[in-house]
Amino acid sequence: MTMETDAAAGGSGRDWSALPLDILLISMSCMEVPDVVHSGAVCTSWRSAYGAFRALRLPTPRQPPCLLYYAARTSPAATLYSPSTNATFRVPLPEDRGGGFLASAHGWLFATDAAANPYLINPLTGARAALPPITTLERVKSRSTDADGGVVYDVDFNRISAAPPATQRVTARRARDWMYRQVSISGRPGGAACVVLLLHMPHQELSFARPGDARWTSLSGGLSQLDRGLYSSTVYSDRDGLFYALRATGSVHKLDLSGPSPAARPYTWTLRSFASKCTGYLVPMPCGTLLLVTRVWGRYGEPRSGICRSGTYCGEVHKCVVTEGVQVEKMDMERRRFERLAPGDHALFLGSSSAQYLPVEFLPPSLSKRNCAYLADDVGYDTFLSPISRHDAGVWDFESGSMRKYDELWPLHPCPDSSRSPIWITPSLH
Numbered sequence: 001m002t003m004e005t006d007a008a009a010g011g012s013g014r015d016w017s018a019l020p021l022d023i024l025l026i027s028m029s030c031m032e033v034p035d036v037v038h039s040g041a042v043c044t045s046w047r048s049a050y051g052a053f054r055a056l057r058l059p060t061p062r063q064p065p066c067l068l069y070y071a072a073r074t075s076p077a078a079t080l081y082s083p084s085t086n087a088t089f090r091v092p093l094p095e096d097r098g099g100g101f102l103a104s105a106h107g108w109l110f111a112t113d114a115a116a117n118p119y120l121i122n123p124l125t126g127a128r129a130a131l132p133p134i135t136t137l138e139r140v141k142s143r144s145t146d147a148d149g150g151v152v153y154d155v156d157f158n159r160i161s162a163a164p165p166a167t168q169r170v171t172a173r174r175a176r177d178w179m180y181r182q183v184s185i186s187g188r189p190g191g192a193a194c195v196v197l198l199l200h201m202p203h204q205e206l207s208f209a210r211p212g213d214a215r216w217t218s219l220s221g222g223l224s225q226l227d228r229g230l231y232s233s234t235v236y237s238d239r240d241g242l243f244y245a246l247r248a249t250g251s252v253h254k255l256d257l258s259g260p261s262p263a264a265r266p267y268t269w270t271l272r273s274f275a276s277k278c279t280g281y282l283v284p285m286p287c288g289t290l291l292l293v294t295r296v297w298g299r300y301g302e303p304r305s306g307i308c309r310s311g312t313y314c315g316e317v318h319k320c321v322v323t324e325g326v327q328v329e330k331m332d333m334e335r336r337r338f339e340r341l342a343p344g345d346h347a348l349f350l351g352s353s354s355a356q357y358l359p360v361e362f363l364p365p366s367l368s369k370r371n372c373a374y375l376a377d378d379v380g381y382d383t384f385l386s387p388i389s390r391h392d393a394g395v396w397d398f399e400s401g402s403m404r405k406y407d408e409l410w411p412l413h414p415c416p417d418s419s420r421s422p423i424w425i426t427p428s429l430h
Protein backbone atom coordinates (compact mmCIF):
# COMPACT_ATOMS: atom_id res chain seq x y z
CA MET A 1 0.00 0.00 0.00
CA THR A 2 2.86 2.28 1.00
CA MET A 3 4.60 1.23 -2.16
CA GLU A 4 1.59 2.24 -4.13
CA THR A 5 1.40 5.58 -2.38
CA ASP A 6 5.09 6.04 -3.07
CA ALA A 7 4.49 5.19 -6.67
CA ALA A 8 1.69 7.73 -6.73
CA ALA A 9 3.96 10.24 -4.99
CA GLY A 10 6.69 9.39 -7.50
CA GLY A 11 4.05 10.21 -10.06
CA SER A 12 3.84 13.70 -8.58
CA GLY A 13 6.71 14.40 -10.96
CA ARG A 14 4.04 13.66 -13.51
CA ASP A 15 1.37 15.61 -11.66
CA TRP A 16 1.41 18.29 -14.31
CA SER A 17 -0.94 20.52 -12.36
CA ALA A 18 1.84 21.00 -9.79
CA LEU A 19 4.42 22.33 -12.25
CA PRO A 20 5.72 25.79 -11.35
CA LEU A 21 4.38 28.69 -13.38
CA ASP A 22 7.63 29.47 -15.18
CA ILE A 23 7.93 25.88 -16.37
CA LEU A 24 4.34 25.97 -17.60
CA LEU A 25 5.01 29.22 -19.45
CA ILE A 26 8.11 27.77 -21.10
CA SER A 27 6.15 24.66 -22.15
CA MET A 28 3.40 26.82 -23.59
CA SER A 29 5.85 28.88 -25.59
CA CYS A 30 6.99 25.65 -27.30
CA MET A 31 3.46 24.62 -28.30
CA GLU A 32 1.33 25.53 -31.24
CA VAL A 33 -1.30 28.15 -30.42
CA PRO A 34 -4.34 25.79 -30.43
CA ASP A 35 -2.51 23.49 -27.97
CA VAL A 36 -1.81 26.45 -25.69
CA VAL A 37 -5.53 27.30 -25.63
CA HIS A 38 -6.41 23.66 -25.09
CA SER A 39 -3.91 23.25 -22.26
CA GLY A 40 -5.54 26.23 -20.53
CA ALA A 41 -8.61 24.04 -20.09
CA VAL A 42 -6.74 21.13 -18.46
CA CYS A 43 -6.89 22.23 -14.82
CA THR A 44 -6.95 25.32 -12.61
CA SER A 45 -3.21 25.85 -12.50
CA TRP A 46 -2.87 25.47 -16.26
CA ARG A 47 -5.78 27.88 -16.70
CA SER A 48 -4.01 30.53 -14.65
CA ALA A 49 -0.76 29.82 -16.53
CA TYR A 50 -2.66 30.35 -19.78
CA GLY A 51 -4.00 33.65 -18.39
CA ALA A 52 -0.46 34.71 -17.48
CA PHE A 53 0.85 33.58 -20.89
CA ARG A 54 -1.68 35.82 -22.62
CA ALA A 55 -1.28 38.74 -20.22
CA LEU A 56 2.50 38.69 -20.70
CA ARG A 57 1.93 38.48 -24.46
CA LEU A 58 4.53 35.75 -24.66
CA PRO A 59 5.41 34.68 -28.18
CA THR A 60 4.67 31.23 -29.58
CA PRO A 61 7.02 29.69 -32.11
CA ARG A 62 6.29 30.15 -35.78
CA GLN A 63 2.73 28.93 -35.96
CA PRO A 64 2.03 27.00 -39.17
CA PRO A 65 -1.28 27.58 -40.98
CA CYS A 66 -4.32 25.52 -39.97
CA LEU A 67 -7.60 24.78 -41.75
CA LEU A 68 -10.83 26.14 -40.29
CA TYR A 69 -14.18 24.83 -41.50
CA TYR A 70 -17.68 23.82 -40.49
CA ALA A 71 -18.44 20.13 -40.20
CA ALA A 72 -22.19 20.64 -40.56
CA ARG A 73 -24.56 23.11 -42.16
CA THR A 74 -26.13 24.17 -38.88
CA SER A 75 -23.30 23.56 -36.45
CA PRO A 76 -22.68 26.52 -34.16
CA ALA A 77 -19.02 25.53 -33.78
CA ALA A 78 -16.27 25.47 -36.37
CA THR A 79 -13.49 22.90 -36.56
CA LEU A 80 -9.82 23.84 -36.58
CA TYR A 81 -7.41 21.26 -37.98
CA SER A 82 -3.64 21.53 -37.61
CA PRO A 83 -1.86 19.54 -40.36
CA SER A 84 1.41 19.75 -38.43
CA THR A 85 0.12 18.02 -35.27
CA ASN A 86 -2.81 16.16 -36.88
CA ALA A 87 -4.97 17.58 -34.06
CA THR A 88 -8.56 18.77 -34.40
CA PHE A 89 -10.10 21.44 -32.18
CA ARG A 90 -13.68 22.57 -31.74
CA VAL A 91 -13.91 26.35 -32.00
CA PRO A 92 -17.16 27.92 -30.77
CA LEU A 93 -18.26 30.96 -32.75
CA PRO A 94 -21.25 31.96 -30.63
CA GLU A 95 -23.12 34.31 -32.96
CA ASP A 96 -22.72 32.25 -36.03
CA ARG A 97 -25.77 30.11 -36.71
CA GLY A 98 -26.10 28.85 -40.25
CA GLY A 99 -23.66 31.30 -41.81
CA GLY A 100 -19.99 31.28 -42.54
CA PHE A 101 -16.78 33.20 -42.20
CA LEU A 102 -15.03 34.61 -45.17
CA ALA A 103 -11.43 35.35 -44.53
CA SER A 104 -8.61 35.31 -42.06
CA ALA A 105 -5.67 37.60 -41.42
CA HIS A 106 -3.28 37.84 -38.47
CA GLY A 107 -5.22 35.00 -36.79
CA TRP A 108 -8.51 36.93 -36.94
CA LEU A 109 -11.63 36.04 -38.91
CA PHE A 110 -13.94 38.26 -40.88
CA ALA A 111 -17.36 36.88 -39.90
CA THR A 112 -20.98 37.98 -40.08
CA ASP A 113 -23.85 37.89 -37.61
CA ALA A 114 -27.40 36.74 -38.35
CA ALA A 115 -28.32 40.11 -39.93
CA ALA A 116 -25.26 39.95 -42.23
CA ASN A 117 -23.39 42.62 -40.27
CA PRO A 118 -19.65 41.96 -40.35
CA TYR A 119 -17.26 41.83 -37.39
CA LEU A 120 -13.78 40.54 -36.65
CA ILE A 121 -13.19 37.74 -34.18
CA ASN A 122 -10.17 35.86 -32.96
CA PRO A 123 -11.65 32.34 -32.97
CA LEU A 124 -9.21 31.05 -30.35
CA THR A 125 -9.56 33.77 -27.73
CA GLY A 126 -13.09 34.92 -28.57
CA ALA A 127 -11.89 38.57 -28.72
CA ARG A 128 -13.99 40.69 -31.06
CA ALA A 129 -13.72 43.96 -32.95
CA ALA A 130 -16.73 45.81 -34.36
CA LEU A 131 -17.02 46.79 -38.02
CA PRO A 132 -19.60 49.16 -39.56
CA PRO A 133 -22.98 47.58 -40.39
CA ILE A 134 -23.93 46.38 -43.86
CA THR A 135 -26.36 49.32 -44.28
CA THR A 136 -23.40 51.71 -44.39
CA LEU A 137 -22.10 50.16 -47.62
CA GLU A 138 -22.88 52.69 -50.34
CA ARG A 139 -25.13 50.39 -52.38
CA VAL A 140 -27.21 49.10 -49.47
CA LYS A 141 -30.05 51.60 -49.36
CA SER A 142 -32.28 50.39 -46.55
CA ARG A 143 -33.09 47.61 -44.14
CA SER A 144 -36.58 46.25 -43.58
CA THR A 145 -38.43 43.14 -42.49
CA ASP A 146 -40.20 40.74 -44.87
CA ALA A 147 -43.57 39.04 -44.31
CA ASP A 148 -41.88 36.19 -42.40
CA GLY A 149 -40.10 38.57 -40.07
CA GLY A 150 -36.70 38.07 -41.74
CA VAL A 151 -34.31 40.95 -42.33
CA VAL A 152 -34.04 42.13 -45.96
CA TYR A 153 -31.93 44.84 -47.57
CA ASP A 154 -32.63 47.01 -50.60
CA VAL A 155 -29.50 46.93 -52.72
CA ASP A 156 -28.89 49.25 -55.66
CA PHE A 157 -27.64 47.18 -58.62
CA ASN A 158 -27.26 50.13 -60.98
CA ARG A 159 -23.76 50.43 -62.36
CA ILE A 160 -24.17 53.86 -63.95
CA SER A 161 -24.00 56.55 -61.32
CA ALA A 162 -26.28 59.09 -63.06
CA ALA A 163 -29.09 56.58 -63.65
CA PRO A 164 -31.88 56.06 -61.13
CA PRO A 165 -31.37 53.23 -58.63
CA ALA A 166 -32.19 49.68 -59.73
CA THR A 167 -33.07 48.27 -56.36
CA GLN A 168 -33.47 44.60 -55.57
CA ARG A 169 -34.26 42.98 -52.25
CA VAL A 170 -31.63 40.72 -50.77
CA THR A 171 -32.35 38.65 -47.67
CA ALA A 172 -29.91 38.83 -44.77
CA ARG A 173 -29.24 35.15 -45.26
CA ARG A 174 -28.33 35.66 -48.90
CA ALA A 175 -26.33 38.78 -48.07
CA ARG A 176 -24.13 36.78 -45.71
CA ASP A 177 -23.14 34.35 -48.46
CA TRP A 178 -23.10 36.77 -51.34
CA MET A 179 -22.24 40.34 -50.34
CA TYR A 180 -18.69 39.94 -49.03
CA ARG A 181 -16.21 38.55 -51.51
CA GLN A 182 -12.72 39.18 -50.23
CA VAL A 183 -11.09 40.90 -47.29
CA SER A 184 -7.57 42.16 -46.70
CA ILE A 185 -6.55 43.44 -43.27
CA SER A 186 -3.42 45.50 -42.69
CA GLY A 187 -2.81 44.68 -39.01
CA ARG A 188 -4.26 43.21 -35.85
CA PRO A 189 -7.44 44.83 -34.50
CA GLY A 190 -6.46 47.05 -31.60
CA GLY A 191 -3.33 48.20 -33.39
CA ALA A 192 -3.19 51.63 -35.03
CA ALA A 193 -2.51 50.07 -38.43
CA CYS A 194 -5.70 48.03 -38.70
CA VAL A 195 -7.56 48.86 -41.90
CA VAL A 196 -10.05 46.41 -43.40
CA LEU A 197 -10.36 46.49 -47.18
CA LEU A 198 -13.52 44.82 -48.43
CA LEU A 199 -14.24 43.58 -51.96
CA HIS A 200 -18.00 43.34 -52.14
CA MET A 201 -21.02 42.88 -54.35
CA PRO A 202 -23.00 43.77 -56.39
CA HIS A 203 -20.20 45.06 -58.61
CA GLN A 204 -17.01 43.83 -56.95
CA GLU A 205 -16.27 47.32 -55.69
CA LEU A 206 -13.97 48.21 -52.80
CA SER A 207 -14.82 49.84 -49.47
CA PHE A 208 -12.72 50.16 -46.35
CA ALA A 209 -13.10 50.84 -42.62
CA ARG A 210 -11.21 50.63 -39.35
CA PRO A 211 -12.67 48.67 -36.44
CA GLY A 212 -15.03 51.00 -34.56
CA ASP A 213 -15.75 53.24 -37.59
CA ALA A 214 -19.39 54.20 -38.10
CA ARG A 215 -19.42 53.67 -41.86
CA TRP A 216 -17.69 51.88 -44.72
CA THR A 217 -15.96 54.34 -47.08
CA SER A 218 -16.40 53.51 -50.74
CA LEU A 219 -13.33 53.70 -52.94
CA SER A 220 -15.36 54.04 -56.14
CA GLY A 221 -15.96 57.77 -55.65
CA GLY A 222 -12.85 59.19 -57.29
CA LEU A 223 -12.80 56.70 -60.13
CA SER A 224 -14.23 56.97 -63.59
CA GLN A 225 -17.07 54.66 -64.58
CA LEU A 226 -14.63 52.43 -66.44
CA ASP A 227 -12.28 52.08 -63.52
CA ARG A 228 -14.96 51.15 -61.00
CA GLY A 229 -15.59 47.72 -59.55
CA LEU A 230 -14.73 44.38 -61.16
CA TYR A 231 -11.98 43.77 -58.64
CA SER A 232 -10.99 40.14 -58.26
CA SER A 233 -8.22 40.10 -55.67
CA THR A 234 -6.78 42.40 -53.02
CA VAL A 235 -3.72 42.12 -50.86
CA TYR A 236 -1.92 44.13 -48.20
CA SER A 237 1.83 44.47 -48.45
CA ASP A 238 3.45 45.24 -45.09
CA ARG A 239 6.68 46.12 -46.91
CA ASP A 240 5.31 49.41 -48.23
CA GLY A 241 2.10 49.72 -46.17
CA LEU A 242 -0.05 49.74 -49.31
CA PHE A 243 -2.95 47.65 -50.49
CA TYR A 244 -2.92 46.31 -54.04
CA ALA A 245 -6.04 45.37 -55.95
CA LEU A 246 -6.26 43.35 -59.14
CA ARG A 247 -9.17 43.86 -61.48
CA ALA A 248 -10.73 41.20 -63.69
CA THR A 249 -9.90 43.51 -66.60
CA GLY A 250 -6.24 42.90 -65.83
CA SER A 251 -5.10 46.12 -64.18
CA VAL A 252 -3.49 46.58 -60.79
CA HIS A 253 -4.44 49.48 -58.51
CA LYS A 254 -2.29 50.71 -55.65
CA LEU A 255 -4.21 51.97 -52.61
CA ASP A 256 -2.88 54.11 -49.79
CA LEU A 257 -5.46 53.90 -47.00
CA SER A 258 -3.31 55.25 -44.20
CA GLY A 259 -3.68 59.03 -44.57
CA PRO A 260 -6.58 61.34 -43.65
CA SER A 261 -8.03 61.24 -47.18
CA PRO A 262 -7.25 57.77 -48.45
CA ALA A 263 -7.75 57.07 -52.10
CA ALA A 264 -7.46 54.49 -54.78
CA ARG A 265 -4.62 55.88 -56.79
CA PRO A 266 -4.97 54.02 -60.01
CA TYR A 267 -1.34 53.30 -60.47
CA THR A 268 -2.44 51.29 -63.39
CA TRP A 269 -0.45 48.54 -64.87
CA THR A 270 -2.57 46.58 -67.29
CA LEU A 271 -1.39 43.01 -67.29
CA ARG A 272 -3.88 41.08 -69.34
CA SER A 273 -7.51 40.33 -68.89
CA PHE A 274 -8.44 37.07 -67.25
CA ALA A 275 -10.60 34.66 -69.16
CA SER A 276 -13.64 33.53 -67.20
CA LYS A 277 -12.00 30.16 -66.60
CA CYS A 278 -9.02 31.78 -64.85
CA THR A 279 -8.73 33.54 -61.50
CA GLY A 280 -5.86 35.91 -60.80
CA TYR A 281 -4.53 36.50 -57.28
CA LEU A 282 -1.94 38.86 -55.88
CA VAL A 283 0.37 37.34 -53.27
CA PRO A 284 3.18 39.16 -51.45
CA MET A 285 6.57 37.41 -51.28
CA PRO A 286 8.49 37.74 -47.99
CA CYS A 287 10.78 40.27 -49.74
CA GLY A 288 7.79 42.48 -50.62
CA THR A 289 7.69 41.69 -54.35
CA LEU A 290 4.22 40.75 -55.54
CA LEU A 291 3.40 37.50 -57.26
CA LEU A 292 0.61 37.09 -59.76
CA VAL A 293 -0.87 33.63 -59.41
CA THR A 294 -3.28 32.39 -62.06
CA ARG A 295 -5.53 29.45 -61.31
CA VAL A 296 -7.11 27.80 -64.35
CA TRP A 297 -10.46 26.09 -63.86
CA GLY A 298 -12.04 23.27 -65.80
CA ARG A 299 -15.68 22.45 -65.44
CA TYR A 300 -17.36 19.12 -65.04
CA GLY A 301 -21.09 19.04 -64.55
CA GLU A 302 -23.92 21.49 -64.90
CA PRO A 303 -24.31 24.68 -62.90
CA ARG A 304 -26.80 24.54 -60.08
CA SER A 305 -28.57 27.75 -59.06
CA GLY A 306 -29.25 28.74 -55.51
CA ILE A 307 -32.90 28.57 -54.48
CA CYS A 308 -34.66 31.86 -55.08
CA ARG A 309 -37.64 33.24 -53.24
CA SER A 310 -39.73 35.40 -55.46
CA GLY A 311 -38.85 39.04 -55.24
CA THR A 312 -35.41 38.54 -53.73
CA TYR A 313 -32.10 38.32 -55.49
CA CYS A 314 -30.29 35.04 -55.19
CA GLY A 315 -27.41 35.39 -57.64
CA GLU A 316 -25.08 32.64 -56.67
CA VAL A 317 -24.50 29.59 -58.79
CA HIS A 318 -22.64 26.47 -57.68
CA LYS A 319 -20.46 24.77 -60.21
CA CYS A 320 -18.49 21.58 -60.07
CA VAL A 321 -15.00 22.51 -61.13
CA VAL A 322 -11.48 21.17 -61.07
CA THR A 323 -8.22 23.08 -60.95
CA GLU A 324 -6.44 22.43 -64.23
CA GLY A 325 -3.40 24.59 -63.76
CA VAL A 326 -1.64 27.01 -61.44
CA GLN A 327 0.88 29.50 -62.75
CA VAL A 328 3.09 31.76 -60.65
CA GLU A 329 4.75 34.91 -61.97
CA LYS A 330 6.90 37.47 -60.22
CA MET A 331 5.79 41.03 -60.96
CA ASP A 332 8.44 43.63 -61.56
CA MET A 333 6.31 46.72 -60.93
CA GLU A 334 8.97 49.22 -61.96
CA ARG A 335 9.89 47.66 -65.26
CA ARG A 336 6.39 46.30 -65.71
CA ARG A 337 7.59 42.83 -66.49
CA PHE A 338 6.68 39.30 -65.47
CA GLU A 339 8.90 36.38 -64.81
CA ARG A 340 7.64 32.78 -64.46
CA LEU A 341 8.61 31.21 -61.17
CA ALA A 342 8.61 27.70 -59.72
CA PRO A 343 7.78 27.95 -56.00
CA GLY A 344 10.48 25.35 -55.18
CA ASP A 345 11.25 25.80 -51.51
CA HIS A 346 8.23 28.04 -50.86
CA ALA A 347 4.67 26.92 -50.17
CA LEU A 348 1.76 28.90 -51.50
CA PHE A 349 -1.44 29.11 -49.43
CA LEU A 350 -4.19 30.41 -51.65
CA GLY A 351 -7.94 30.96 -51.72
CA SER A 352 -10.43 33.77 -51.89
CA SER A 353 -9.52 34.39 -48.27
CA SER A 354 -5.81 33.84 -48.00
CA ALA A 355 -2.67 34.53 -49.92
CA GLN A 356 0.60 33.57 -48.31
CA TYR A 357 3.94 32.52 -49.71
CA LEU A 358 6.03 30.92 -46.97
CA PRO A 359 9.50 29.34 -46.98
CA VAL A 360 9.11 25.58 -46.42
CA GLU A 361 12.10 25.48 -44.05
CA PHE A 362 9.88 27.06 -41.37
CA LEU A 363 6.93 24.75 -42.02
CA PRO A 364 6.27 21.36 -40.40
CA PRO A 365 6.93 18.19 -42.49
CA SER A 366 3.23 17.81 -43.39
CA LEU A 367 3.34 21.22 -45.15
CA SER A 368 6.87 21.31 -46.45
CA LYS A 369 6.79 19.32 -49.67
CA ARG A 370 8.59 21.29 -52.37
CA ASN A 371 6.74 22.93 -55.25
CA CYS A 372 3.26 22.80 -53.76
CA ALA A 373 0.31 25.15 -53.45
CA TYR A 374 -2.30 24.66 -50.74
CA LEU A 375 -5.54 25.73 -52.38
CA ALA A 376 -8.88 26.57 -50.84
CA ASP A 377 -12.28 26.81 -52.51
CA ASP A 378 -12.97 30.02 -54.32
CA VAL A 379 -15.61 32.21 -55.85
CA GLY A 380 -15.47 33.37 -59.44
CA TYR A 381 -17.80 35.28 -61.72
CA ASP A 382 -19.41 34.34 -64.99
CA THR A 383 -20.80 37.82 -65.42
CA PHE A 384 -20.27 40.63 -62.96
CA LEU A 385 -23.54 39.77 -61.26
CA SER A 386 -23.21 36.02 -60.95
CA PRO A 387 -20.75 34.71 -58.42
CA ILE A 388 -19.86 31.06 -58.83
CA SER A 389 -18.76 28.96 -55.90
CA ARG A 390 -15.89 26.79 -56.91
CA HIS A 391 -15.36 23.74 -54.74
CA ASP A 392 -11.91 22.36 -55.24
CA ALA A 393 -9.63 22.36 -52.24
CA GLY A 394 -6.40 20.41 -52.08
CA VAL A 395 -2.66 20.38 -52.58
CA TRP A 396 -1.53 21.31 -56.08
CA ASP A 397 1.78 19.75 -57.10
CA PHE A 398 3.56 21.94 -59.65
CA GLU A 399 5.79 19.11 -60.85
CA SER A 400 3.09 16.60 -61.71
CA GLY A 401 0.47 19.28 -62.46
CA SER A 402 -2.09 17.49 -60.35
CA MET A 403 -4.09 17.97 -57.19
CA ARG A 404 -4.71 15.83 -54.10
CA LYS A 405 -7.81 16.70 -52.16
CA TYR A 406 -7.37 17.58 -48.49
CA ASP A 407 -9.75 14.86 -47.33
CA GLU A 408 -7.49 12.25 -48.97
CA LEU A 409 -4.55 13.56 -46.96
CA TRP A 410 -6.04 14.60 -43.65
CA PRO A 411 -9.00 13.60 -41.48
CA LEU A 412 -11.24 16.51 -42.53
CA HIS A 413 -15.01 16.28 -42.76
CA PRO A 414 -16.18 19.64 -44.09
CA CYS A 415 -19.79 20.37 -44.87
CA PRO A 416 -20.41 20.57 -48.65
CA ASP A 417 -21.95 24.05 -48.30
CA SER A 418 -19.64 26.51 -50.04
CA SER A 419 -19.83 29.26 -47.44
CA ARG A 420 -18.70 26.78 -44.79
CA SER A 421 -15.75 25.21 -46.58
CA PRO A 422 -12.18 25.17 -45.23
CA ILE A 423 -10.08 28.33 -45.16
CA TRP A 424 -6.46 28.71 -44.09
CA ILE A 425 -5.83 30.56 -40.85
CA THR A 426 -2.66 31.07 -38.84
CA PRO A 427 -3.90 31.02 -35.23
CA SER A 428 -2.75 33.77 -32.90
CA LEU A 429 -3.42 34.66 -29.28
CA HIS A 430 -3.26 38.41 -29.88
Ligand SMILES: *[C@@H]1O[C@H](CO)[C@@H](O)[C@H](O)[C@H]1NC(C)=O
Residues within 6 Å of the ligand: 086, 411
Ligand atom coordinates in the same frame (compact mmCIF):
# COMPACT_ATOMS: atom_id res chain seq x y z
C1 LIG B 1 -4.41 11.73 -37.93
O1 LIG B 1 -5.53 11.51 -37.09
C2 LIG B 1 -6.47 10.59 -37.59
C3 LIG B 1 -7.61 10.49 -36.59
O2 LIG B 1 -8.16 11.74 -36.32
C4 LIG B 1 -5.83 9.22 -37.83
O3 LIG B 1 -6.79 8.35 -38.39
C5 LIG B 1 -4.65 9.38 -38.73
O4 LIG B 1 -3.98 8.13 -38.84
C6 LIG B 1 -3.68 10.42 -38.18
N1 LIG B 1 -2.62 10.64 -39.15
C7 LIG B 1 -1.34 10.65 -38.82
C8 LIG B 1 -0.38 10.90 -39.92
O5 LIG B 1 -0.98 10.48 -37.68
